[in-house]
Every structure is written in structure tokens, then in C-alpha cells.
């Protein structure tokens with residue numbers, strides 16, 4: 548599937564964030580024109596937040612009807628509400644608190660101190676994941692009932708754009724190489740335990756849920772992502788390289804800066820001349 552991925556390489560990570568923000572504005576405006584509303588899945592991490600901050604200062608942000616935008620998260624660090632390391636907290640600071648969203652359409656993953664507080668058996672993240680899967684299923688219209696996600700996990704809405712930061716080990720969302728979460732084929736959201744990137748306890752969409760999006764955008768900037776991008780785009784398996792398994796139904800787009808693209812195989816970048 549990665550053979551069908553499209554690549555766009557920008558000079559540096561600042562330009563990448565600005566161009567990706569412009570691209571996202573256009574995508575949301577087009578979806579709202581075509582279907583009345585738009586549905587976007589946000590990612591944690593520096594690149595995802597850089598994109599949101601760039602969107603926040605883009606004059607064209609006012610072209611978006613923020614009240615007709617559904618926001619979901621691809622993963623969350625299982626921490627207390629308001630924790631500065633929570634992806635939701637960081638997205639609010641970068642953009643969400645400064646635009647007129649409909650609160651009913653903003654769907655953060657549960658925090659660790661609410662109804663899903665870690666119990667004696669440590670299964671809080673698993674219960675939070677099940678609750679988020681149910682929230683996704685409730686939001687999916689009947690037309691999505693036969694979605695790509697497995698029946699046991701329930702359906703998910705058809706997201707217009709699902710964004711993923713890529714880790715230096717090729718992880719996306721909280722799907723780490725060789726982990727149980729990346730092997731999940733039924734559930735749409737799972738609890739993650741013992742993650743190599745802190746914090747160790749997380750909640751994550753799975754590859755079947757990710758693959759139900761119309762478009763999946765993978766964001767990678769910096770020299771430390773060069774090897775990961777090269778591996779994921781060179782035919783690696785998704786269990787060893789989760790980013791290789793992240794693709795959209797109609798488009799898979801890698802947005803990179805020059806440093807992250809520096810180890811890509813020749814022909815992939817720069818593209819071969821006709």
C-alpha cells in the first residue's frame with residue numbers, strides 16, 4: 548500500500564507546518580462545501596502541534612466554519628485532565644481555544660483521572676479505549692456501518708483527514724513496532740501499556756480505524772525521522788514499521804521536510820524524471 552503514497556517535501560519544518568496548515572484549511576472548506584461538515588483526526592507530537600499553531604496564525608483560518616468541524620484524536624497520553632503533556636491540552640493551546648468550535652463536536656480521548664481512573668488492576672486505559680470506540684461508533688452514520696474497521700470494534704465515522712506524526716522508530720499514534728496494539732485487527736481503539744515513548748500508558752486508534760479515513764497524512768520533520776521515513780516507504784511490514792500500515796482510502800500523503808527526506812531511496816525522492 549505504501550507504493551501508492553504521495554510525498555511532498557518542504558525546505559524546513561516551519562514551511563512544512565505552514566503548507567500543511569494551508570492544505571488542511573482547503574480540505575476542511577472543501578469537505579464542508581461538499582458534505583456540510585468536515586471531520587478531522589488530530590495527532591499529538593511537535594509536528595502535529597506545529598501544524599495547529601501555523602493554522603492558528605494563518606489569515607485563511609477564517610474561511611473555515613469552525614462550528615461544522617468534528618475533531619477526534621488518533622491517540623492520547625493517558626494522563627489527568629489538563630496535564631500539559633496531554634495531546635488534548637497541547638492542541639487546545641496551539642489552536643482549539645482560539646477558534647469557535649462546537650464543544651459537542653470536539654471529542655478528546657478520556658483522561659486518567661475521570662471515570663476511567665486507573666484501577667487496582669491497571670486497566671483504566673483499556674476502559675477508556677472501549678468508551679472512545681463506543682463514541683466513534685455512535686457518531687458513525689448508518690452508511691458507515693460496513694466500514695473497514697472490524698465488526699467487533701464497531702464502525703467509525705469516515706474521517707476526511709487523519710493526521711499522524713511519525714516517530715523515529717516508525718511509530719504512528721501510539722502504535723509501536725512489534726506491539727500488541729499494532730497487531731490489532733478487530734478493535735478500533737485500544738489501551739497501550741509499556742509504550743517506549745513516555746508516558747507508558749496511552750490510548751490509541753488502531754490501524755483498521757486509521758485506514759477508514761479518506762485521507763491519511765503522515766508528518767515527519769528532522770534528521771531523526773530520516774531513517775524511519777526511508778524504512779516505512781521502502782516496503783517494510785506494518786508490524787515492524789507501523790507507519791507503513793497507515794494509509795487512507797483515497798489518499799496517503801507524506802509531508803516531510805528536507806532533513807526527514809534525506810535518506811529516501813532514489814526515485815522516490817527526488818522523483819524520477821519521466
Ligand SMILES: O=C(O)[C@H](O)[C@@H](O)[C@H](O)[C@H](O)COP(=O)(O)O
Pocket residue numbers: 590591592593594595622623624634711712713714715718719720721744
Ligand atoms: O502522543 C504522541 O506522542 C503521538 O501522537 C506520537 O505518535 C507522535 O505523533 C510521534 O511520536 C511524533 O512526534 P513528534 O512530531 O514530536 O516527533
